[in-house]
Amino acid sequence: MIVVLIYVDDVIITGNCLTKIQEVKTKLDREFSIKDLGVLKYFLGIEVARTDDGLVLCQRKYVLDILKDSGKLGCKPSSFPIEHGLKLDKGEKEQGVDANQYRRLIGRLLYLQATRPDITYAVNVLSQFVADPRSVHLEAANRVLRYLKATPGQGILLTRVGDPVLTAYCDSDSLGCPYTRRSRTGYILLLGGSPISWKTKKQSVVSRSSAEAEYRAMASTVSEVLWVRWLLTELQVPVPSATSLFCDNQAARHIANNPVFHERTKHVEMDCYFVRERVESSEVVPMRVSSKFQLADLLTKGLPTQQHQFLLDKIGMTNLHASS
Incomplete structure (x- = not known):
C-alpha cells in the first residue's frame, strides 16, 4: 500500500513496501520531473525527527x-x-x-x-x-x-510502540465566553496514545445547562471520531473495537447511554439521537474520567502550571531541544 500526501508542489510518499515507493517516485519523476529529498525531515514548516520512541513533530x-x-x-x-x-x-x-x-x-x-x-x-x-x-x-x-x-x-511524539487504539476526550467550559455566554467545545483524539486530532471552538448557541454544553461537545467529538475511524479504515488500519469517549460530566454520559427526553434535554434531541445511534452501533462508548485526568481541559480553560504540564506529559508532548 502506498499513500501520497500532496500540498501544491510538496509531496510526502509513504507505504509498507520500499520497492513500490521507489516505483512511484520513478513514475512521478518521469511524468513531472520531481526532486527526491530523501527521508522526510521538514515539511511545510514542520520538522520531523526520528528517535527510538518514534517520530517527533x-x-x-x-x-x-x-x-x-x-x-x-x-x-x-x-x-x-x-x-x-x-x-x-x-x-x-x-x-x-x-x-x-x-x-x-x-x-x-x-x-x-x-x-x-x-x-x-x-x-x-x-x-x-x-x-x-x-x-x-x-x-x-x-x-x-x-x-x-x-x-x-x-512538539508531539508519534510513538512506535503500542496498539493503534483510538481514544477520545471531550470537555466544555459552560458559559465560558463572558460577553456571548456561549460555551466552548474542546476535544482531543489519540491513536496508540499519540495525539492526532484536537480542536477548541466556541459553540454556535447558548446552552441552558452544563449538561447541554457537555453533550454538544460530545456530539462534536463523535463526529470527528467517525471521520477518523473512516480514514483509518481507508488506510487499512484495523479499528475492531468501539472508541472510548472520555467525559467528566455524569449527566452527559447518562444521556448518551439512556436518552430520556424531558424539559432539560428536548431542545438538544438531534444531538442526543446522533450520539445514541453511534453508541448502539458500538462505534463509541462513553467512559468516565476524573477531572484531573481530563486531557481536553487543555483545550477549554487556562490551567495552573503544574496541571498544565501534567496533562502535556499525558498526551506525549516532548521537547528534543530541552537541556538535559
Missing part, C-alpha cells in the same frame, strides 16, 4: 521566527500560555493597538497549532478580538510568546 524554527519578528527573543520565559481563570472581554475601555500587527501574530500562531495543542485554547480566545484588538489582548498574546520562548522545540 515540532516547529522550532517557525517559533524562533515568530519570536524574532515580534521582538521577543530576549523576553522573560513563562511556564504557561494563558493565566489560570483569565476571562478576556472586548476591553472597550482599554487602549487600542496596531490591528495589522495583532492579526499577523494571531495568524502565525494559528498555524503553529499544527504541532502545539498546548497553545490551542489561548490562541482560540485571542483570535476572537482580531477585529478590534486592545492592549489587554496584546498583553495576553505576549504571554503566549513568553511561553513559546520557554518551549520553542516542544
Whole structure:
C-alpha cells in the first residue's frame, strides 16, 4: 500500500513496501520531473525527527521566527500560555493597538497549532478580538510568546510502540465566553496514545445547562471520531473495537447511554439521537474520567502550571531541544 500526501508542489510518499515507493517516485519523476529529498525531515514548516520512541513533530524554527519578528527573543520565559481563570472581554475601555500587527501574530500562531495543542485554547480566545484588538489582548498574546520562548522545540511524539487504539476526550467550559455566554467545545483524539486530532471552538448557541454544553461537545467529538475511524479504515488500519469517549460530566454520559427526553434535554434531541445511534452501533462508548485526568481541559480553560504540564506529559508532548 502506498499513500501520497500532496500540498501544491510538496509531496510526502509513504507505504509498507520500499520497492513500490521507489516505483512511484520513478513514475512521478518521469511524468513531472520531481526532486527526491530523501527521508522526510521538514515539511511545510514542520520538522520531523526520528528517535527510538518514534517520530517527533515540532516547529522550532517557525517559533524562533515568530519570536524574532515580534521582538521577543530576549523576553522573560513563562511556564504557561494563558493565566489560570483569565476571562478576556472586548476591553472597550482599554487602549487600542496596531490591528495589522495583532492579526499577523494571531495568524502565525494559528498555524503553529499544527504541532502545539498546548497553545490551542489561548490562541482560540485571542483570535476572537482580531477585529478590534486592545492592549489587554496584546498583553495576553505576549504571554503566549513568553511561553513559546520557554518551549520553542516542544512538539508531539508519534510513538512506535503500542496498539493503534483510538481514544477520545471531550470537555466544555459552560458559559465560558463572558460577553456571548456561549460555551466552548474542546476535544482531543489519540491513536496508540499519540495525539492526532484536537480542536477548541466556541459553540454556535447558548446552552441552558452544563449538561447541554457537555453533550454538544460530545456530539462534536463523535463526529470527528467517525471521520477518523473512516480514514483509518481507508488506510487499512484495523479499528475492531468501539472508541472510548472520555467525559467528566455524569449527566452527559447518562444521556448518551439512556436518552430520556424531558424539559432539560428536548431542545438538544438531534444531538442526543446522533450520539445514541453511534453508541448502539458500538462505534463509541462513553467512559468516565476524573477531572484531573481530563486531557481536553487543555483545550477549554487556562490551567495552573503544574496541571498544565501534567496533562502535556499525558498526551506525549516532548521537547528534543530541552537541556538535559
